[in-house]
Amino acid sequence: MVVLNKIYTKTGDDGSTALATGERRAKHDLRVAAYGTVDEANAAIGLARLATAADPGLGELDAILGRLQNDLFDLGADLCTPEGDTDLGWEPLRISQAQVERLEAEIDRLNGDLQPLRSFVLPGGTPASAHLHLARTVMRRAERHMVELAGRSDEPVSTPALKFVNRASDLLFVAGRWANQKGTGDVLWVKGENR
Numbered sequence: 001m002v003v004l005n006k007i008y009t010k011t012g013d014d015g016s017t018a019l020a021t022g023e024r025r026a027k028h029d030l031r032v033a034a035y036g037t038v039d040e041a042n043a044a045i046g047l048a049r050l051a052t053a054a055d056p057g058l059g060e061l062d063a064i065l066g067r068l069q070n071d072l073f074d075l076g077a078d079l080c081t082p083e084g085d086t087d088l089g090w091e092p093l094r095i096s097q098a099q100v101e102r103l104e105a106e107i108d109r110l111n112g113d114l115q116p117l118r119s120f121v122l123p124g125g126t127p128a129s130a131h132l133h134l135a136r137t138v139m140r141r142a143e144r145h146m147v148e149l150a151g152r153s154d155e156p157v158s159t160p161a162l163k164f165v166n167r168a169s170d171l172l173f174v175a176g177r178w179a180n181q182k183g184t185g186d187v188l189w190v191k192g193e194n195r
Contacts, residue, residue, distance in 0.1 A: 020081040021088065030149050034157075035079040037142035038165070042072040044138050045172075048131035052179065058128060061175055064106050068168060071099055075164060079146070083156040095161040103167040110174045114183040121173075124187040125180035132179055136172035143169060 011017075016024045017032055025032055045065055052062035074093055081092040123133030143165045150157035177183045 020077065020092065030145060030152075031079060031082065031155060034142060034145035034149050035076040037138065037145055038072055038076050038079065041135055041138040041142055041168075042069050044131065044135035045069055045072075048128055048135055048179075051126070051128035051131060055128065058179060061110070061128075061178060064110075064171070065175070068103075068171065071095075071103075071164070072168070074099070075161060078158065078161050083158060094158060095164045097160050097163075100160055100163045100167055103164065103171050107167065107171050107174050110171075110178045114174070114177050117186075118188075119191075120189040121177060122187040122189055123176070125176075125185045128179035129176045129185070132172050132176035136169050136176065139165065139169040139172055 012027065015027050017027050018024055019031070045068060049062055049065050049069075052058040052065060075095055077093040078095050081088070083092075121133075123137075124130050143162075146157050146162060146165055149155045150162060177186055180186050
């Protein structure tokens with residue numbers, strides 16, 4: 001259980017923060033940047049949900065986004081507890097393959113309502129779609145941080161976590177299209193239009 005009685009601790013005043021293991025890292029450390037960017041994507045999804053929650057036609061999508069937000073906290077917990085430390089005294093929370101598979105099923109469900117794309121999609125259309133595309137780009141940045149982190153021999157990132165962040169951005173892309181009247185309101189790229 002998480003208990004936050006006091007928000008400021010002053011321990012980060014030196015530019016460091018603690019991982020879940022207690023290890024101190026610089027606030028600009030790549031692992032901290034990875035889970036911080038996951039948090040940023042989660043906040044962008046929260047903005048999108050202002051629009052999805054207000055539209056009765058987007059209730060199914062809003063529920064999917066609510067589950068994704070919760071899972072993104074799981075991903076943050078996974079990332080702030082590097083694998084390998086076995087003397088924690090507690091079982092660290094890890095992203096599971098089941099969470100990846102649920103995202104895949106939700107992508108397939110939403111994508112089943114959409115027409116195939118014949119062009120790239122520009123971010124826009126409805127407010128919900130515009131916010132979802134913004135969240136997607138933040139999620140892709142989180143993925144880039146995680147992939148870079150995983151490429152370091154001393155910074156393990158689990159395979160399910162890497163799959164999850166990739167599927168999460170895919171879900172946000174499909175969700176953005178679905179929020180645009182199931183794709184009929186997509187704003188399409190017109191190649192070379194302004195040349």
